[in-house]
Amino acid sequence: MKKNTLLVTFLACFLLITSCSDVYKFSLDHKKQVPLNSKIEVTLKEDESKPINNVQFFINGNEVSSEGNNISINTAKLGVGKHQISALIFYAEKTKKENSFFEVLANKAPVVYDYKIVNEYPHDKNAYTQGLEYHDGFLYETTGRRGESTLRKVEIETGKVLQKIDLDKKYFGEGVTIFKNKVYWLTWQAKKGFVYDLETFKQEKEFTYNNSKEGWGFTHNGTQLIKSDGTSKIWFLDPETLQEQKSIQVYTNKYEVGDLNELELINGKIYANKYQQNAIVIIDPKTGVVEGIANLKGLHTEMEKTQKLVPQDEVLNGIAYDEENNRLFVTGKHWGKLFEIELIKKQ
Numbered sequence: 001m002k003k004n005t006l007l008v009t010f011l012a013c014f015l016l017i018t019s020c021s022d023v024y025k026f027s028l029d030h031k032k033q034v035p036l037n038s039k040i041e042v043t044l045k046e047d048e049s050k051p052i053n054n055v056q057f058f059i060n061g062n063e064v065s066s067e068g069n070n071i072s073i074n075t076a077k078l079g080v081g082k083h084q085i086s087a088l089i090f091y092a093e094k095t096k097k098e099n100s101f102f103e104v105l106a107n108k109a110p111v112v113y114d115y116k117i118v119n120e121y122p123h124d125k126n127a128y129t130q131g132l133e134y135h136d137g138f139l140y141e142t143t144g145r146r147g148e149s150t151l152r153k154v155e156i157e158t159g160k161v162l163q164k165i166d167l168d169k170k171y172f173g174e175g176v177t178i179f180k181n182k183v184y185w186l187t188w189q190a191k192k193g194f195v196y197d198l199e200t201f202k203q204e205k206e207f208t209y210n211n212s213k214e215g216w217g218f219t220h221n222g223t224q225l226i227k228s229d230g231t232s233k234i235w236f237l238d239p240e241t242l243q244e245q246k247s248i249q250v251y252t253n254k255y256e257v258g259d260l261n262e263l264e265l266i267n268g269k270i271y272a273n274k275y276q277q278n279a280i281v282i283i284d285p286k287t288g289v290v291e292g293i294a295n296l297k298g299l300h301t302e303m304e305k306t307q308k309l310v311p312q313d314e315v316l317n318g319i320a321y322d323e324e325n326n327r328l329f330v331t332g333k334h335w336g337k338l339f340e341i342e343l344i345k346k347q
Contacts, residue, residue, distance in 0.1 A: 024050055024092070028085055028100040035107040035253070036287065037076045044069040044087045044098065051091070058086040075104045080288045081232070081249025081256070106253040106289040110282070112346045113294040117302075118327075119340040122159030125307070127152070128333045131176030131185070131218060131262060132318035135198075138162070139320055139329070139338075142176040142185055149173030151185060151201060156329075159338065165201045167194075175218035175262055177225065179239055184225060186215030193242070207242035211235070217263035217272060221285065228260040228272060234283070248288035250281070257281055257290055264319040266328070271319050278316040280330075294343050296330065303335050310334075 025047040034040045044055050057066045060083055064071060080103075087098045130149075131142035139154040149167035154160065167173045172188035182204070183196040191209045196202060209215065212229040219226045224245070225237040233247045250257045250272075259275035269291065270283040278300045282292035296316055303309060309332075318331040331338045 022092070024094075024096070026087070026089060026096065026098045028087060028098055030085065030100065030102055032101075033103045033105055034075060036080055036104050036289065037107050040073045040075060040102060042071045042073065042085055044089065046091075052089060053092075054090040056088040058084075058088070060084055061086075078104055079248055079286070080104045080106055080251035103256075104251070105255075106251050106287075108289075109253050110290045111292040113282075113292055113343040114346050115294060115296060115298070115341045115343050117299075117339055118342055121156055121338040121340070123331050123335055123338040124154075124159055124161065125334050125336045129262075129318040129331055129335070130174045130333075132264075132320040132329065132331065133176055133178050134320040134322045134327075134329065135178045140176060140178060140183065141318070142173050144173045144188070144333075146170065146172050149187075151176065151183065151196065153201075156338070163201060165196075174215045175227065177218040177220050177263075179220045179225060184218060184220075186218050186227060188216070189214055191215075195242075209235075209244065211244045211247070216261050216275075219263040219265045219270070221265050221268075226263060226265065226270065226285070228263055230259060230261070230275070232256045232258040232260065234260065234263075234270065234272075234285070234288070248285065250283055250288045250290060252290045252293075262317050262319055264321050266321045266323075271321075273317050273319060275317070276312050276315050278332075280319065292343075296341075299330065299339055299341075300332070303332065303337060307336055 027045050029045050030042040055069055057064050057071045082103050085100045089096045128143045128145050130144040133140040141152045141154055143150045147169040151165050152161050153163035171190055174186040174188050176185050181198045183198055186193045193207050195205045212235045214229045216230045217228040225239050227235045232250045235244045235247045237244050261273040261275040264271045270285050272281050278297045280294040281290050284291055314334045316332045320329040327340055329340050
């Protein structure tokens with residue numbers, strides 16, 4: 001009886017050892033954060049160094065060449081942001097996929113800007129400003145909130161609304177841009193935008209967002225429409241099909257920058273309102289790097305001298321640029337003033 005017990009115990013231990021030896025535990029070893037333009041080294045490891053037949057590596061779903069269990073990634077080709085590493089592992093007549101992530105930060109700190117007020121103009125206090133665009137001497141503005149959303153043509157010097165249409169009450173209007181004599185207007189959570197004739201404001205068509213979550217800010221670079229969705233991502237759309245082609249992530253040298261709102265393209269850079277921060281971030285559209293930050297909290301304080309603003313709601317929102325005369329205009333939700341400002345680098 002004692003011999004049988006010993007035999008059973010021996011067999012149990014043998015089976016346990018054998019089964020344990022068949023268990024593979026993988027991990028991807030790499031730095032979690034690196035600066036842009038550096039290289040990141042990734043190694044696939046097995047806890048007990050068991051043999052692996054082959055490994056295929058993928059970055060953001062795209063296969064990359066590798067040497068054995070190691071890859072070297074040039075972050076200059078990725079841009080800033082979160083990126084996924086995947087390893088498809090072939091071992092012991094089995095396959096397994098291992099995933100991990102790393103962040104690429106900007107490789108330099110943003111330039112900090114102050115401002116000076118060049119001019120002040122009247123602005124409609126009833127305008128819950130969501131989008132602002134300068135075109136041929138006039139401002140084109142979109143306002144938000146369901147049942148109150150409008151598209152307007154505005155005289156700069158007087159703030160007079162020269163032309164206006166209302167959006168269907170079921171939609172919450174958001175950002176606007178003008179491209180090839182068409183007005184492109186986003187909505188917030190309906191995943192839908194509209195296209196209008198610039199002269200008549202007659203609606204011509206509508207489009208849907210295929211990847212981005214929401215509609216916030218809108219601008220263009222001459223060949224693509226550019227939109228924000230309230231996150232750290234900026235999306236690029238084909239102006240003909242109105243489909244999202246790609247996106248970039250926006251980062252400083254320290255952190256991800258979310259809540260990106262109203263947009264304007266100025267001298268090849270994307271200027272974006274940071275929602276509720278009364279600030280503008282200046283973004284490289286190729287990499288997503290924040291190259292500058294303009295602190296405009298003083299404008300919010302200036303507005304509060306003449307009107308009471310609702311905290312965390314009636315904030316800076318609206319950027320328009322007159323390229324011919326190098327004039328930068330900003331305003332806010334329900335603000336009674338439109339400011340022409342000049343950004344000044346802090347020493």
